[in-house]
Amino acid sequence: MKVLLWMVAAVVAVAVLVTSVPAIAHHASGPFYDNEKRVEAIGTVTKFVFRNPHSFLYVDAPNAEGTMIAWEIEMGTAVSMSRRGWTAETIEAGDQIKVVGQPSRAPGTFGMCCAELTKPDGTPIRP
């Protein structure tokens, strides 16, 4: 039983590692994003910009009222992500995706950082 628990824990840990967006090393996230809040968006990828010093993922997702929100999800540098197997094609426009992360601070903006990315059913997005 203990072995089984350890195996489950290991699988969960690997899944979290695989799906977490690489940390932002270019700047502190605190001034831009509220690390005490979490937001979730499930929608369609419209663009994935794989660049330095930050990559950005654009997702259109409806909010609770059904209004479509254009989310801009900040990710790590392309240089660092590519060492983990990411490419500009890892995520493509039209992909369905679930994003959970910290919301941006400026009123009226829909930025997100430090996000975990999965498919809507929770399966990991692998590079």
Next chain:
Amino acid sequence: MTVCHTLAVARGTTAGVESALSVWRASENQAIWWADGTGEAEMSVRSNRIRRVLTRCLCAMLLVVFGGGMAPAAFAQSGADPSEVPDLVGVWDGGGRVRPVNGPNMPWVPGENFPVLNERGSAHQAVFDEAIASKYDCVPSASPALQYDPYMMDVTQWPDRVLFRYEKDDQIRTVWLDGREPPLNEFTVQGFSVGRYEDGALLVETVQFVFDITGFDDYNGIPSSQQKRVTERYWRDGEELRMTLTVEDPMFLREPVSYTTRWLPGPEGYKLQLYACSAEEAGHPRKFLIPKYH
């Protein structure tokens, strides 16, 4: 000029090669001037020329065998004892698997090595607004932050210089080993670096930095001035590359501060990637913060 003397100079520095050749050319011109139209002198000049041609051939062969074979291997500055020269050549990994990633408390740890600012430094920090940090316009990171950025670094040792290439921001620093002095009025983002080998380590001193509103680190709004002086000591500890860095900047700091860090060898055959900072993406997060002054 003897073959050995020429070779020694040439091995010392690239400038040495140019210097040796210019002396050669000067002596050749002098011999022709001495000829003065007499047959005896012409004979003497001809035999001198033949001797010089043979000497050049020999020198060229020796340079190819010894000089060419060495570059860019570590040989050190002129006169350095090769046994004192650490092998720093290669791609080095400074990423998260090697050391804690940089942040507001790393590598400057409150209560340990975090800098004590003077009144001027404190005033600058108090009015600093993240929105105006120049990195959001792709201005590259500089010492002492650049060395702790979590990216790869490529080191090449030449007889007269050491090149540090940083994957972060595509930066290159040249550390001159040939004794040259910093240009009086030249100030740059990465400053002017000179170095020497000592006790199995490379010592680097860098001055002539431009004023930088976030020139101390990427996270705490601490500026650095043209009085910033950065001293680095690099040495090998087994497979690790280690460094202790010290910053002095009397314009903003009460006293020098230091951190020590390490790199591990990068992946076999790894070549630095192009960073090509995108100004559009660098400034993108600005829209998500609330500016201090609005």
